[in-house]
Amino acid sequence: METAIQALRPGYLKEGTPVQVLSNFFLFTPKHHSTSLQRYSISFIPEISFSLSRQRERILNKSRAQIIEHIGRFVFANTILFSAQTSSEFVVESLYENVIYKITIVPTGALTNPLEIKHFYNKFFNSVQSMLKLVMIGRKFYNPDRPVELPHHKMVIWPGYANSVGYYEEGCLLNVDISHRCLRTITVYDQIVDIKRRNPSDCKQMISKLLVGSTVLTLYNKKCYKVDEIDWDMSPSSSFEKEGISTDFKKYYTTRWGREIKYEDQPLLKCKLKNLICYLLPEFCVMTGLTDEIRSDFNVMKDLAQATKKEPKARLNESAGLIKTLQTFPKTRDEIKDWQLEISSDPISLTARVISAGNIIMGDNASFRINEAIGSFDRDIQRKMYTQPKLDRWGIFHCENDKKLVEQNLMTNLVQVMKTYCVACDKPATFIVASDKWGDWDRILRQSLNPSVKIIICVLPGSKGKCRLYDDLKRLTFSSFPVPTQVILNSTLKKDKGLRSVINKVVMQMNAKVGGIPWALDNLPFSNTVCMVIGIDIFTKRGSSGVLGFCATMDPHYARYGSFPKVINPGGDVFTRIQECTEQALQQFFNENRRFPKVIIVFRDGVSDSQRSSVLTDEVGAIKQAFTSLQGIVPNFEKPSLLYVVVNKRTNARFYCDNNGNTTNPPLGTIVDSKVVEKTGYDFYVMPAKANQGSMTPTHFHVVYDDSDLPCDNVEILAYKMCYSYYNWSGSIRVPAPCQYAHKLAYNYGERSDKNGPPQPHAHWTNSRALYFL
CATH class of the missing domain: 2.170.260.10 (paz domain)
Structure with a gap:
């Protein structure tokens, strides 16, 4: 398998309008560049397992004074100690729970590797925070002395901080964001x-x-x-x-x-x-x-x-407030001073760029400009959709008890909405189910469904999250009878307020499920070449098989998708499945366009920072192996350029605009690709979705592989614009639509797992161009 090389930044975004923003990153540097950090290995007799890090730390603290005599102040990191002083090998003893431990400490040299120095700084900052009597939960620190009580819900919220130290373009920076932990009382x-x-x-x-x-x-x-x-x-x-x-x-x-x-x-x-x-x-x-x-x-x-979603000014002030506390509290101030470190109390300021989302194209070539001030376009899309197949064979299934609800509430609104969207449709067939037992539903569905049915609406009893029949219905239609289903709960139909808006969304989803395109985006990057955009996500559930969600665009507007769900058995090879999906997607792209794509962009969701290297070596390798396999099958097949982008919604980075002392959220479409990004990598932040309450959360994109030789404008703008093409929401979401479709696909199969695992996808769905799983 060909070895993939980490992508390097090809430049900076040039398009868009510049805007000055503040970040929650702070300079974290030694006062004297000559300061060197020393590393010491540590061993115990009797031996203590590496996994018992807390016990190791407790034993070591018993002899802290002896160790300081040799190497001064130190930071413990389970198997090693960090210090600013040099020393030769020495031994100390520690009495813990009536056992005498002999601790041998051996110098292993100065810290020169940036990853090791970063590791020390994070350990150091954790140890300093513990001096404030903050409680560490996971990797975050919380203050139990400032609880927010929610007595009606028998809960309490601890405020706290999420911090990390790393090397960025601007240097060594400390990222500080606020966090909250909910506990029961x-x-x-x-x-x-x-x-x-x-x-x-x-x-x-x-x-x-x-x-x-x-x-x-x-x-x-x-x-x-x-x-x-x-x-x-x-x-x-x-x-x-x-x-x-x-x-x-x-x-x-x-x-x-x-x-x-x-x-x-x-x-x-x-x-x-x-x-x-x-x-x-x-x-x-x-x-x-x-x-x-x-x-x-x-x-x-x-x-x-209300207790946790802080407005921008309060959130930034609390982040900076932790540093001020560390600089004024005597114990932490002295610790920082003794290590000759300096933490700036001023947040990093940088120039970002704001990109326009552009226009939405509807049916009959009508279009409208996206209003980035509100981030959604519910009213603007209430017209003929971009493409909409005729609904000529479809039906409605409901219980006998819901007959009146269906006739008066559902059908009345459906007729009106179909007219608004100019949907060509026949009258639906109706099927009454005797009870709300799955046996009755299963029997009627099996009698009524066949491959010629376009879609069915099922009015199920229950309320949100409490519908007993939902999972059984999806398992049946995913694996045995491949007919798209649209579920509406009878509790929804009982609500007069907002029902019309719900039916609007239902009709739009139905159109996407039968192969239509509710809307398209104009002037998308890479549109001047033949391009495919892929979304990948993997769903895992304790005690069950995983599911790979793989969705690939098949048209120039990146609006029609091939969907390839794959069940991954425990211990199964994910990378083989990715290779299979890539080969299938490329063959189908060729079947529909009579040519293969020249450029492929992959948006990969659900990957932590520690997993990025394996994504580069394994998943990128699997896709490139698919290219090689096709070269052996298809005459004159040319390998497309590949950009593999990891999408991370879980980031502690925050950005703010400062308008004469008034701290606000940045505009939608703000992109940050300098100063607080990796020094040697290729990453950027996008502000794609409006925050209705509190501070805006950016999405962090890492381009792990890029052999396209294209400027960064293409992928950064595409990452933002495609956040507007998810057909379950008439507005922007936090990830590009292919990413969310892949997540939805994998989740819908994985969450339906029973004792036999997830439902096995019916072969029909692989050849379908419909987003049947929405």
Whole structure:
């Protein structure tokens, strides 16, 4: 397989209007360039596993004063120490829990590698923050002394910070953003008791659903653990061995933490920490984070948003406020001074550029300009769509109880909306299902569906997130009867307010599902050449097979898609699947255009920073291998140029405009590709979606591979403009549409997993040009 080389920045964006912005990045530099950092390896006798980093740190702290005599102040990083002083090898002893440990510290040279220096700075900054008595949860720090109480929801919010140090064009920078952590004010034991009271028959299943995979915080030491399993056979009276001595949990918590256990009737929470297993007591834990149940509660989310979504000025001030605190608090100020470091309190200022989103093209060549001030165009698209096939064989399925709702609410609005959008359609056939049991629905659907049916509307009983029949319906039509389905819940039809707007969106989705194009974008980059844009995402679910979502454009407007879902069995080869999808997409592109693309742009979602190198070597290699395979099959096949772009929505970078002291969000279409980007890479930030509340969150793009020799304007503008072509939303979203389609495709199959895994995609869908999974 050909080795892919990391892309380098070919220049800077030239198009657009310049705008000055502030960022939440701050200079983080040594005061004296001659300052060198030293590295020391560390070993313990008796030996302590690398996975027990907290225990290693506790033992080391017992001998901190002895170590400082040799090398001065130091930063501990599990297997190594960092210091600004040189020393020869030395040994210290530490007494911990009646065991004497011999600690050998050996110098291994000065830090010269930028990655090692970056690693030190991040460890150093973490250690400095811990001096402020902030609690580390994951990689973020939170302040339990400034809680925001939400008593009606039995929750509390801890404010905090997300920080990282890295090397950028501007130099070594500290990125500081604010963060919030939601915790329950009732214990996990209280939640278990409540579930048992409400669901006595299947309480164990409900408790497991709530807790397994969640994160809990222990009240006695403020540490976080991920729950892997609930051990129903264990209780506080269960015994275990610690350092060869048998004890039980009641004694352990009394002697180690001074806690008396009140309840005997509680199972234990099992957590796997690398090669170590620990057990937690529910009465000493509280859940953190948000569950699906909380996210679906409008009132809870509204109150959470008011507490956490800070306006731009407040957010930037809080970021800068952490640095001011570090510079004024005596202990942290002295630590920073002793290490001869300097942290600027002024945020980095830079010049960004604002790109116009351009025009939307509708049917009969009508068009309108996107209003970037509001970021959406609900009203503008209420006209004939760009392309819309005739609906000549379609139907509506509903329960007997919903007959009146369908006739009066659904059909009345459907007729009006079809006229507004000028949709040519026959009258739909209607099918009444005797009950809301899946057996009745399954029987009627199997009797009625055949490949000539364009689409069906299913009015299902239930409310959002609580529809029992939805998963069964999707499994059936994804794998056995490949007919597009549009689901409308009967609870939606019961609402008079906003129903017309809902039906507008339904008709638009239906058009996309049957192969139509609701709207197209004008003047897209690469339109002067033959180009294909691909979106890739992978859905994974605990205990089930993964699903690869692969969507590729087949037309000059990047509006018609070939969709290629692939189930990936546990331990399966993702890269082989990517190669297969690429070959299929290229063959279909040729079948429809009688030529192959000259340029391919891939937008890859769901990749963390640590995974980018494997994407470059493996996934880029898989696509290039597809090119090689086609060369052996297709005469005169020319390899297209390839740009492989990783899309990251989870970024702590923020950008602000300062208008005479009034800090605001930047305009939509603001692109940042200088100063706070990688020094040797090729990355940029785009502000693609409006923030209705609080501060705007940018999307971070990394071009990991580029052999096109094209200026960066092409891919940066394309990344922004394609955020306007996702047909589930009449406006801009945070990622390019192919990315979101790939995510939706993989999610729809993966989330429908049962004991047999995800539904196997029907062969018909591979040859379909419709976004049937929306």
